Amino acid sequence: MAHVPPRFGRRTALWGLVAVFAVLGLLTWWLRPFGEPELKGELTFSTGVRTGVYHRYGQLLEQALARDVPGVRVRLETSQGSQENLARVATGQADFTVATADAVSKYRADGKPGADGLRGVARLYDDYVQLVVPAGSPVQSARDLRGKRVAIGQPGSGVRLVSERLLAAAKLDPARDITPVSIGIDTMPAELEAGRIDAFFWSGGLPTNAVRELSDRFDIRLVQLGDLVETLQGSGSPASYYRAAVMPQDAYTRARNTSSVATLAVPNLLVTTEETDPGLTEQFTRTLINSRDRIGQEVHAAQLVDLRTAIYTDPLDLHEGAGRYYRSVKP
Numbered sequence: 001m002a003h004v005p006p007r008f009g010r011r012t013a014l015w016g017l018v019a020v021f022a023v024l025g026l027l028t029w030w031l032r033p034f035g036e037p038e039l040k041g042e043l044t045f046s047t048g049v050r051t052g053v054y055h056r057y058g059q060l061l062e063q064a065l066a067r068d069v070p071g072v073r074v075r076l077e078t079s080q081g082s083q084e085n086l087a088r089v090a091t092g093q094a095d096f097t098v099a100t101a102d103a104v105s106k107y108r109a110d111g112k113p114g115a116d117g118l119r120g121v122a123r124l125y126d127d128y129v130q131l132v133v134p135a136g137s138p139v140q141s142a143r144d145l146r147g148k149r150v151a152i153g154q155p156g157s158g159v160r161l162v163s164e165r166l167l168a169a170a171k172l173d174p175a176r177d178i179t180p181v182s183i184g185i186d187t188m189p190a191e192l193e194a195g196r197i198d199a200f201f202w203s204g205g206l207p208t209n210a211v212r213e214l215s216d217r218f219d220i221r222l223v224q225l226g227d228l229v230e231t232l233q234g235s236g237s238p239a240s241y242y243r244a245a246v247m248p249q250d251a252y253t254r255a256r257n258t259s260s261v262a263t264l265a266v267p268n269l270l271v272t273t274e275e276t277d278p279g280l281t282e283q284f285t286r287t288l289i290n291s292r293d294r295i296g297q298e299v300h301a302a303q304l305v306d307l308r309t310a311i312y313t314d315p316l317d318l319h320e321g322a323g324r325y326y327r328s329v330k331p
Contacts, residue, residue: 039280040071046085046094047076048157049186051210053127054081054098057299064291069283080184081157083107089271090114096276096284100127100158100203101267105238105315114273120313121270121285121322125301127203128247128265129162132192132211135219135256139199141227142170151181151188151200159185162266163201165239169231189214199223203266205301206251215254222247222255226262238315242266269313274320281321285310289325 045062048054055078062074077094079085082103088094090107091114108115133139139148145167152167152174153159160182167174174180181197188200189210202208214220229244245265249257270288272281289307296303311318311326318326 038071039069039277039283041280042073042075043095043280044075044077044093046079046088046097048079048081048085048098049154049184050078051186052081052184053205053208053299053301054079054085056209057098057295057302060295060298060302061288061291064287064294065284068287068290072280079156080154081159083158083161084156086118086271087112087156089273090118092273092275096121096270096272098124098268099271100161101241101269101315102238103158103161104269104271105241106161108315109238117273117275118316119272119274119276119319119322120316121272121281121319122288122305122310123312124268124270124310125205125304126243126245126265126267127158128206128245128251129159129166129225129263130202130204130208130211130247131199131223131225131263132188132202132214132220133199133223134192135221137198137221139223141223142166142225143172145170145199146172146177147179148198149179149181149196151183151191151197153201153203154182154184157184158266159201159203162203162242162264165232165235166201166225166228169228169235185210189218192220193218205268205299206247207300212252212254215252220252220255222252222257222261222263224262225264229262229264232264241315269316271316272319276319276321278319278321278324281319282325283321285322285325289329 045058047058058076062076065074082099085097085099086103086107089097152163164174185202191197192200232239232242242264245263247261247263249260292302292305
């Protein structure tokens, strides 16, 4: 006798559907932790003076983040530079910033507000310290600045920090042996061109547009600082973050230098605090690395951002979210 398959009643079918929905619900719950929640909100990025590398870098990062994380609005805030940037982030006035490693070290050593909560996101590119004079100037070393009118950067800038240290290494007192002028790279070129200052210090990526544009319309020369590197490094931390470097002759093609220029360089760090959301920081780090080539077309220093070295954010511990990104792309 042939086997007759059992008939399915309405109740059996109903229970079958309940079972299917239960399984789907369980799968949804199981997979949810592995999905990336949509990031929304606003973050503040403290940059630098409008004509400096920090600010242009911040503008291009803002554009990259708008593509990658459309739910997050980035607000850029100009600043005097590294020292002011760190104070803003450490005290909650900004979420991310760029600052030089020597400025970070000093901020921590001085026990400034919020210093313990600072965290690194990435090591970026190096700033090169540049001493710019008119092409016909007799100045051949920082030691020759005695009695000169010298722009040394604004009080909250990284260049102010390094210029005062360089002058000290040259055995010059910034308050007595020169006429110090507290202005930034947004006004330094025009003041030099007008003859109202004799020289200016600048610390930035190569090339810095403000210096390049000055060289296009006015004859300038970059002065070597290599003779002070050993003395500067011997003064201890945070000066230990300075390294000997060479600016190639074609860094500024119109500058009246006949060879490369010995100077010093210091790393730049992308900085946040331990309070910043790990998911946001992970995505920020991803965008930073992935947009390197695009940003580097306009900010040449950004081409030096390297995944292999970005993780080294000394003197800061790496932020949890940044560490999560680097682990995810580790070969």
